[in-house]
Amino acid sequence: MSEYLLEMRAIVKDFAGVKALDGIDLAVRAGECVGLCGENGAGKSTLMKVLSAVYPHGTWSGRILWEGRELQARSIRETEAAGIVIIHQELMLVPHLSVTENIFLGNEITNAFGMLDYEAMHRRAAALMAELRMPQVNVALPVSQYGGGHQQLIEIAKALNKQARLLILDEPTSSLTRAETEVLLDILRELKKKGVASVLISHKLEEIEAVCDTITVIRDGRHIGTRPMGELSVEQIIAMMVGREITELFPREPHAIGEVIFEARHVTCYDPDNPARKRVDDVSFALRRGEILGVAGLVGAGRTEMAMAIFGAYPGRSTLELWMEGRRLSVRSPQEAVAAGICLVPEDRKRHGIVPLMGVGHNITLSVLSAHARHGVVDSVGELRVIDRMIERMRIKTASSLLPIRGLSGGNQQKAVLAKMLQPAPRVLILDEPTRGVDVGAKYEIYKLMMAFVKEGMSILMISSELPELLGVADRVIVIGEGRLRGDFVNDGLSQEAVMAAAIGQTETPPAARAD
Ligand SMILES: Nc1ncnc2c1ncn2[C@@H]1O[C@H](COP(=O)(O)OP(=O)(O)OP(=O)(O)O)[C@@H](O)[C@H]1O
Ligand SMILES: [Mg+2]
Incomplete structure (x- = not known):
């Protein structure tokens, strides 16, 4: 038997010819917390989507070994059945459904007659809220009643409810307060004691330092290094991530x-x-x-x-x-x-900030298209010039300004939103x-x-x-x-x-x- 619960070997994934992952390895032992670090666009979320079969077997190359056996999952259902549960970078809750309904979505409790057992689900949901130290949340209310931080914790409750053996957390703390983050880090420590492994992606390196046993750093879709946390300082992790010292x-x-x-x-x-x-x-x-x-x-x-x-x-x-x-x-x-x-760059870029299907460039100039229009005709040369200047100034990582913005990594979307809002100066x-x-x-x-x-x-x-x-x-x-x-x-x-x-x-x- 392999000493690893999970081994990903030589994973390659490309999007329309652009290599997002270029031969990455990742190994996780039972009960181990691995920190996955890298700059925006390095390939962290993509690697985790390969693992959880958001990108099914066959849409990437390389091997995934789960408990030493080849895993060739075609859907998230299959990876969840194996015990791999992912909490995505972007919230996936259904706003008008209740907290309970969201937690049990696709995973409902039924009674002896095959009917939904709301009472049991509410009770379990309330217990999860207490565990996450949010006893004030009314689990019967729609999740839209709660703010970003609470929604994030509800998403985490949903994952905890699935009996994961490997929990993937893709930037789970970005909308959490310090106190909420502490609760989450405590939960990760408790999971480790129970033998549950985790992969934590976070740009807040002090969190990585606080709970992770091992760090894997990737850059531009390539594996840069894997080390025990104890051997690395935060400065060293940053240097590995960006390939230079940031003082x-x-x-x-x-x-x-x-x-x-x-x-x-x-x-x-x-x-x-x-x-x-x-x-x-x-x-x-x-x-x-x-x-x-x-x-x-x-x-x-x-x-x-x-x-x-x-x-x-x-x-x-x-x-x-x-x-x-x-x-x-x-x-x-x-x-x-x-x-x-007055301009505002909103907090929730998914809801207010971007038009996901539109190209990166158009998203940037959206708020000022009128400035590029003469006699009602959009001056596309002028627009392209503005776009290219902003992409360069903000160092937005995209193969082309014509690609849909939803294909950018989270951090690069944020920069595109910022660029857009800065257009009217x-x-x-x-x-x-x-x-x-x-x-x-x-x-x-x-x-x-x-x-x-x-x-x-x-x-x-x-x-x-x-x-x-x-x-x-x-x-x-x-x-x-x-x-x-x-x-x-x-x-x-x-x-x-x-x-x-x-x-x-x-x-x-x-x-x-x-x-x-
Ligand atoms: N659906 C997609 N279509 C096209 N390109 C994509 C798609 N998803 C990701 N990419 C590209 O793959 C690369 C890796 O993106 P990924 O989202 O994995 O980065 P990340 O490391 O998670 O970054 P962040 O820290 O910003 O979340 C990026 O260059 C991104 O533009
Ligand atoms: Mg990401």
Whole structure:
């Protein structure tokens, strides 16, 4: 018997002649947690889709040995029956189905009469919620009632319910808070004790370091190395991933901060499903020219809702006043926001950010097609020039700007969305979790771009759940907790602890509503 539960050997997978995987090996022992690391587009998700038969046997070459025997699965059903369960990078929940229905989809419990046993399913679902420390979730409600972080944990509950022997987690923590991430990491540790193996893909290397026993690094579809975690530092993993040393993570460059240019006053958002409840409660802030204003807070604190309301895209009722250079703005739709000089790069790129079937290039110019149209005819040469410049500037990895954007890796889709929003050169740019799912090298590029923009006089409002990032790039940080403004700090040696304390409501500092 082989010492490995799983062995993937010399896997090759290409998409229309482009090699996404070029002879990759991966081995996992029972009860082992393997970290799979690599830059955006390296081939991590593709390798896991080969393993779980999202790409069935016959659509790739190489061998998969499961408990020493050849596995030639043609569907996810077959790999799940073998005990291989994947949690995809993008959420796969059905929004209008209940939490319970989602968890048991295709895996329902029936009673002695062959009828669906809702009571048993609800009970099991509630137990899973308790295990994931979300006892407040009502499993009978549709999953659309819950935010990104909760949905991610519901997806994890669904996988845990399937009795996996090998659990694949493709960037499971990208929308989780630190506390939620800790819960997940604890669960991975418990699974290891039970002999359940896992493959964890994450761009947050401290998570990899915290739970993985072994690291496999891939780059451009090739296997770069496999080592015990104990032999590698985070710096060494980064160097293996990108093929060079990255010494500085946050390229903070000096830039002039001018007068107040934009103000949002008394932003209040009512819950679309429960109009008596305020998701955002009377938040005011000012943004100066050339300033990067960070917005910290726990997931669910109301930051995304606030950004959507400012952009005219909040789905429920909201009241607010917006001022640009001392003039009151009227913004009732994203079109009006863009016309007023405000752009938003949304958090959920799948829902709001991209048109999946359209080419990468068209996705970039979508918001400004009118700028390329003369007498109603799209100036395609001009458009192509803009597209190629952005693809190069953002280092978007795509074989051609004509390929559908859904074929790009997650991180490269994020860059394409960013590129698209930057086309009208806004005065105020709102970035909601701009580096989610983006690799270290590309993060650095995004920060560099932000620095270049503020030097040109743009002002940036940056929502981020990654405190090191906020403290690494923001000039000032406001903190939102339970829909209220809980802090306003100049980022001059600001500590993570101070921001966290404000986020959970432990400080008495009266928030400054205005910067001046
Ligand atoms: N359906 C597809 N059609 C065409 N090309 C694809 C498709 N899926 C993936 N690719 C290409 O294969 C390569 C590997 O993509 P993959 O999604 O596996 O990357 P990844 O390592 O998971 O990156 P990320 O960290 O950004 O999620 C990329 O160059 C991508 O553009
Ligand atoms: Mg991926």
